[in-house]
Amino acid sequence: MSIVTTLTRMWLTRTTKPFTFTNQYDRTLPYSECDGLGLYVHIPFCRSICTFCPYCKTVYSKEKCDRYIDALLKEIELVGNQRNGRKTVTSLYFGGGTPALAADRIGEIISALQKHFEITEGIGLELHPDNVTPETLRTLKAAGVTKISIGIQSFLPKFQKILGRRPVDARAMAAALREVDFETVSMDFIFALPEQTLDDLKSDIDAAFATGANHVAIYPFIDFTFTGGNVKPLGKRQKRDMLDKITDYCLGKGLKRDSIWTFSSEKDAKYSSMTRDNFLGFGCSATTLLRKQFKINTFSVEEYIKRIGGGNLPTSLTIHFTQRQRMIYYLFWTLYSTRLDPNDFEKFFGVPLKKMYGLEFSLARLLGFLTLENGIYKMTLKGAFYYHHYENYYTLSYIDKMWGIMRKQAFPEKIEL
């Protein structure tokens, strides 16, 4: 564990206590009391597995996928039946893996959720480039999907080769996207790949908008220890240079930055499952964040199906937050959107931000990470880089350790971070 993340955690949570996750889980989830609740559904199947990818996934088979979705529908019933009536929620996102592989059953999952939840801000779903065909897009649209996110990584064959993926057929993709339209068409790119230049990245972004995207997500490449990949990211200085310059490039093109790594060309184009105050997650590896707790489902497809078969929730680990821990979680993910309204913090926690973290926010302004404009904190270019840099540490210190363990053990007893 990095000393930087440990010290930062101690300072911000005002305790030496680590984040402790245990296998004792709650049978009811108190989500009724949560406003701004989002929904997430994980579909852990891919046609083939990319060596760089940390997510919970396994090779697709129709039989396994159908059994999994039958269990998923039961999990939705188990959680949805915990309260009467339909709870209003923000958005629903399907992530993976490659949820588009289950396109023929997405409508069934949405209907099961709509029995218990009223979705007000649209439905998003991830696709592999191979899934971008008029037929699959039509099926998804008919099911109620309003936003799609396509994992391009790069339009340049050189980088697809480095990542062990096949080149993308941009022409066929553009034709399919012209035929079936969505409110948001987002495309994922990875930057800081070996030998990648700013011009390579610029050409990818231009190609995205020419191919039919109205939103792009540009993720820094992260080399997870447990994935077994052998691609090494560019160094810190080159990464920073690339992040700053690509941000300038996107803003110069008139794109709007709506989070650290995402830019959109249209006002209503949004794709983010992360910046939610609270969320309920369904499926393997899905996480649930409520007012005082965070839980993570098992990573094992078979154990997931078994738990649900026994009428139990598939929770693997739970942490009951202290107030400061919850505040840190809130601040970290809210700042991902590059802005923070102190009034929202006060509404959520019932205590002013200034009282809890006045010193830290003054320091962040002094160091040039944040500005205060009309009462709203806004992240500067420098702030965005350091956020990104810290997030890299956080990912490699916390997520890498936790996911590394959870990939091997379906229900670990305890994890301390």
Ligand SMILES: C[S@@+](CC[C@H](N)C(=O)[O-])C[C@H]1O[C@@H](n2cnc3c(N)ncnc32)[C@H](O)[C@@H]1O
């Ligand atoms: C679930 S995948 C997207 C959908 C589909 N499975 C695909 O690969 O096309 C989510 C995204 O995470 C990003 N990603 C995966 N591994 C990454 C890594 N090691 N570093 C940075 N981004 C990564 C990729 O941009 C990928 O598109």
Ligand code: SF4
């Ligand atoms: S990057 Fe996408 S296709 Fe590749 S293994 Fe990860 S989820 Fe599957």
